Amino acid sequence: MSAQPQPRPDPAERLAAAFRERRARLPGAGLAWLEALREQALERFRAAGLPARGDEDWKYTDVRALARRLAPPAAGPGPVAEDAVRALAFEGLEAHRIVLVDGFLVPGLSALGALPEGVTVMGLAEALAREPQALAPWLRLPEGADGFTALNLAFMTDGVWLRVADGVALERPLQIVHLRSAAPEAGAHLRHVLTLGAGARATVIETHAATAEADVLDNLGCTVALAAGAALDHYVVRESGAGLCHVGRIDVRQEAGSRYVSHNVTLGGRLTRSAIQVELAGEGAETHLYGAYVVGGRQQVDNHTRIEHRTAGAVSRELYKGVLDGRARGAFTGRVVVHPGAQRTDAEQANHNLLLSEDAEADSRPQLEIYADDVKCSHGSTVGELDETSLFYLRSRGIDAELARSLLVYAFASDVLERMALEPVRVQLERRLTAVLLAGREAEGVI
Amino acid sequence: MSSRSQQNIDALLKRRYEAGFVTEVEEETVPPGLNEDIIRLISAKKEEPEFLLEWRLKAYRHWLTMREPRWAHVRYEPIDYQAIRYYAAPKQKERPKSLEEVDPKLLETYEKLGIPLREQERLAGVAVDAVFDSVSVATTFKEKLAEHGVIFCSFSEAVREHPDLVEKYLGSVVPYTDNFFAALNSAVFSDGSFVYVPPGVRCPMELSTYFRINAANTGQFERTLIVADEGSYVSYLEGCTAPMRDENQLHAAVVELVALKGAEIKYSTVQNWYPGDEEGRGGIYNFVTKRGLCAEDAKISWTQVETGSAITWKYPSVILEGDNSVGEFYSVALTNNRQQADTGTKMVHIGKNTRSTIISKGISAGRGQNAYRGLVRVAKSAEGARNYTQCDSLLIGDRCGAHTFPYIEVRNRTAQVEHEATTSKISEDQLFYLMQRGLSAEDAVSMIVNGFCKEVFKELPMEFAVEAQKLLGVSLEGAVG
Numbered sequence: 001m002s003a004q005p006q007p008r009p010d011p012a013e014r015l016a017a018a019f020r021e022r023r024a025r026l027p028g029a030g031l032a033w034l035e036a037l038r039e040q041a042l043e044r045f046r047a048a049g050l051p052a053r054g055d056e057d058w059k060y061t062d063v064r065a066l067a068r069r070l071a072p073p074a075a076g077p078g079p080v081a082e083d084a085v086r087a088l089a090f091e092g093l094e095a096h097r098i099v100l101v102d103g104f105l106v107p108g109l110s111a112l113g114a115l116p117e118g119v120t121v122m123g124l125a126e127a128l129a130r131e132p133q134a135l136a137p138w139l140r141l142p143e144g145a146d147g148f149t150a151l152n153l154a155f156m157t158d159g160v161w162l163r164v165a166d167g168v169a170l171e172r173p174l175q176i177v178h179l180r181s182a183a184p185e186a187g188a189h190l191r192h193v194l195t196l197g198a199g200a201r202a203t204v205i206e207t208h209a210a211t212a213e214a215d216v217l218d219n220l221g222c223t224v225a226l227a228a229g230a231a232l233d234h235y236v237v238r239e240s241g242a243g244l245c246h247v248g249r250i251d252v253r254q255e256a257g258s259r260y261v262s263h264n265v266t267l268g269g270r271l272t273r274s275a276i277q278v279e280l281a282g283e284g285a286e287t288h289l290y291g292a293y294v295v296g297g298r299q300q301v302d303n304h305t306r307i308e309h310r311t312a313g314a315v316s317r318e319l320y321k322g323v324l325d326g327r328a329r330g331a332f333t334g335r336v337v338v339h340p341g342a343q344r345t346d347a348e349q350a351n352h353n354l355l356l357s358e359d360a361e362a363d364s365r366p367q368l369e370i371y372a373d374d375v376k377c378s379h380g381s382t383v384g385e386l387d388e389t390s391l392f393y394l395r396s397r398g399i400d401a402e403l404a405r406s407l408l409v410y411a412f413a414s415d416v417l418e419r420m421a422l423e424p425v426r427v428q429l430e431r432r433l434t435a436v437l438l439a440g441r442e443a444e445g446v447i
Numbered sequence: 448m449s450s451r452s453q454q455n456i457d458a459l460l461k462r463r464y465e466a467g468f469v470t471e472v473e474e475e476t477v478p479p480g481l482n483e484d485i486i487r488l489i490s491a492k493k494e495e496p497e498f499l500l501e502w503r504l505k506a507y508r509h510w511l512t513m514r515e516p517r518w519a520h521v522r523y524e525p526i527d528y529q530a531i532r533y534y535a536a537p538k539q540k541e542r543p544k545s546l547e548e549v550d551p552k553l554l555e556t557y558e559k560l561g562i563p564l565r566e567q568e569r570l571a572g573v574a575v576d577a578v579f580d581s582v583s584v585a586t587t588f589k590e591k592l593a594e595h596g597v598i599f600c601s602f603s604e605a606v607r608e609h610p611d612l613v614e615k616y617l618g619s620v621v622p623y624t625d626n627f628f629a630a631l632n633s634a635v636f637s638d639g640s641f642v643y644v645p646p647g648v649r650c651p652m653e654l655s656t657y658f659r660i661n662a663a664n665t666g667q668f669e670r671t672l673i674v675a676d677e678g679s680y681v682s683y684l685e686g687c688t689a690p691m692r693d694e695n696q697l698h699a700a701v702v703e704l705v706a707l708k709g710a711e712i713k714y715s716t717v718q719n720w721y722p723g724d725e726e727g728r729g730g731i732y733n734f735v736t737k738r739g740l741c742a743e744d745a746k747i748s749w750t751q752v753e754t755g756s757a758i759t760w761k762y763p764s765v766i767l768e769g770d771n772s773v774g775e776f777y778s779v780a781l782t783n784n785r786q787q788a789d790t791g792t793k794m795v796h797i798g799k800n801t802r803s804t805i806i807s808k809g810i811s812a813g814r815g816q817n818a819y820r821g822l823v824r825v826a827k828s829a830e831g832a833r834n835y836t837q838c839d840s841l842l843i844g845d846r847c848g849a850h851t852f853p854y855i856e857v858r859n860r861t862a863q864v865e866h867e868a869t870t871s872k873i874s875e876d877q878l879f880y881l882m883q884r885g886l887s888a889e890d891a892v893s894m895i896v897n898g899f900c901k902e903v904f905k906e907l908p909m910e911f912a913v914e915a916q917k918l919l920g921v922s923l924e925g926a927v928g
């Protein structure tokens with residue numbers, strides 16, 4: 001190491017320059033609080049930089065691959081065929097649909113339909129123009145935000161704001177479709193805000209896909225606020241193309257008696273880094289985090305979850321399952337923190353991994369940090385291959401080796417999917433899973 | 448809980464750290480501070496060969512480029528490495544040739560601690576190397592061991608008598624570049640124990656080292672090297688105590704184990720360094736690097752009972768390099784008052800069909816913070832590797848913390864790795880059940896805790912198991928309320 005100060009890595013300087021050049025045209029320009037937030041976020045980014053090697057939180061993520069693809073936002077959405085959007089609909093599911101392309105809401109592709117009274121769905125850019133003050137409390141730089149989150153807040157171009165008033169139920173799910181056009185060298189910096197009033201209910205499905213093999217990075221942020229007794233089912237399904245990298249962070253805050261259920265499914269993408277942080281701030285709040293990652297080739301998935309039990313009597317359940325083929329690498333880091341005084345906490349955490357090939361790798365860090373004594377906390381983690389006895393059992397019943405393997409893998413992964421309440425989503429994902437695992441073989445009769 | 452049992456508990460809480468006395472003995476020390484001259488001075492005092500001085504200096508220069516690790520779940524004021532004396536030894540006119548020539552005050556110290564150095568007073572079949580501050584003061588049963596070809600002596604003696612063995616194996620498992628504290632140790636280590644067991648020999652008795660910190664403002668940096676040659680077996684015990692002082696003292700040891708083909712090393716530790724007082728004043732910083740290397744068919748088993756020290760930072764590890772080798776880690780770590788522990792193990796599977804077992808029991812009481820941190824890594828070459836890990840935490844009181852930070856990294860699909868952990872407290876039901884059968888509250892707690900730790904205690908040699916249970920009792924009882 002030389003005594004000279006190290007020159008800043010190139011991408012960071014490039015992004016900071018792009019920000020200065022772009023900020024007057026970003027949505028909400030002219031709002032003093034928002035400009036201050038963006039400035040503060042950029043400062044954080046400049047100070048923190050991108051995560052360095054040796055950063056425990058980023059131990060299993062190839063940050064260099066992300067840094068290479070990190071780019072300022074495009075000026076607007078690129079062209080996308082309507083067919084591409086239609087293909088992402090879930091069969092048999094009636095949903096309010098919003099489509100974002102390259103980081104911008106495209107009304108022409110969206111089909112919001114009629115919303116019940118008390119429910120607002122609008123683009124973030126639009127919301128900043130129409131009701132900036134209502135949105136302000138939810139746009140904050142989280143404490144200890146890393147470089148990616150900071151950049152997201154500095155650059156955010158659009159997103160979806162869902163607001164459900166007290167006691168109102170949004171019966172049909174809201175589907176947020178994220179698409180990438182062929183636009184090269186542009187990042188998508190989106191931020192969603194989902195706020196549910198007391199006793200409100202909603203279901204949100206985020207799907208991520210790319211119509212072209214774009215070699216770029218999506219950088220997403222999402223803020224979820226659940227008032228007392230509110231319930232949100234939150235699905236995130238990633239089926240992006242082989243070049244797309246994905247960094248996402250969801251911050252959830254739950255008041256008493258609220259319920260948050262997350263289904264986090266990764267089937268596509270070059271590199272996915274997903275972080276979910278949940279604050280259980282009210283007694284009786286309940287959070288369920290379910291995740292499945294089924295990847296192969298050179299794909300990488302790094303799932304992070306952090307659940308903070310800040311109050312007594314909250315419940316958390318967590319199950320992440322990974323199937324890793326080819327040269328894929330899957331990582332899981334889950335931390336449950338039970339703060340002083342959070343008595344009667346009930347927390348379970350599990351991560352299970354199946355390695356299908358010689359070159360796949362699984363890394364698992366299930367972590368507990370406990371500062372209260374009257375708690376029920378457990379965690380478990382396993383890594384292994386398919387059970388020979390089960391294989392033998394299936395083969396002894398006349399099922400050939402290949403199909404038997406596929407069936408067992410399917411059974412392993414579908415355990416997570418089975419927890420989905422929305423049947424059309426579950427059925428479709430199960431079908432995708434069988435397509436991946438059975439490589440087109442007829443197995444409908446068996447499964 | 449009744450007020451009467453509460454009183455008993457309070458009385459027990461105030462029970463003293465029994466090993467906390469100071470021995471009045473004239474000590475020879477070096478001035479505080481660390482630089483190349485000090486290292487040369489230590490090396491000269493010990494009449495070391497050139498290669499060792501060179502190695503120390505290389506370690507020191509490397510240490511200067513390193514930063515103190517901050518990732519552990521412990522908090523302490525920055526250590527001033529220039530305020531520490533890196534060498535302290537009881538003054539002796541000449542190296543004692545037999546126990547009769549050892550300063551009676553030193554013998555008394557060990558007797559007071561219950562460590563018999565006089566052979567006629569021995570517990571059946573335990574050979575002891577006693578390390579007082581920086582140097583080994585006595586080693587028992589050397590002749591009997593020599594009959595079997597077993598070398599058991601202080602590290603300094605090994606450097607003089609068996610330089611080839613030392614040069615061959617020193618740093619072979621924990622290189623001086625390994626980590627901040629290992630580098631520091633490599634630069635300034637003063638003494639420790641050395642064991643060599645020749646091929647095919649089953650060491651006829653348990654070997655034991657008893658570490659005692661006495662002098663104030665000194666650090667203790669001992670280095671232990673155990674080499675079990677092909678097909679041999681040795682069981683080694685280690686115990687430690689220190690006087691009660693208000694300042695913190697640094698203990699940064701390195702232990703290296705080499706188990707050659709088919710050999711087995713069993714290493715047991717009962718660590719009872721002074722833990723500091725109820726307010727967290729004083730106590731030992733126990734920042735230790737322990738690692739073993741297993742060749743084909745070899746086995747290394749670590750068992751530790753950690754009740755002392757203000758801060759414990761230690762991860763006894765096994766590199767399972769040879770095919771079919773086995774690593775084991777059994778641990779009980781207890782933190783009471785303001786003690787902090789960040790301890791666990793690393794099992795690195797490299798050879799085929801390697802197996803490892805990790806059983807960790809953490810007990811937190813008072814304001815203690817107890818973290819298990821462990822790594823299980825299965826390399827691509829480790830066909831058929833198997834690991835089972837179980838980490839259980841017991842919380843006593845609502846101001847303590849129990850944490851689990853396992854790292855699991857698997858690169859071979861034929862591996863099977865399992866980790867499970869639970870956290871619980873002593874339930875009112877359990878206590879009530881035992882107390883209504885006539886047990887006092889403290890006996891009931893003791894019984895429950897001993898049950899909780901049973902899987903680890905059964906791995907300890909008998910005398911140690913008894914001592915460990917007693918220690919746990921002293922350190923813990925009364926923490927319930």
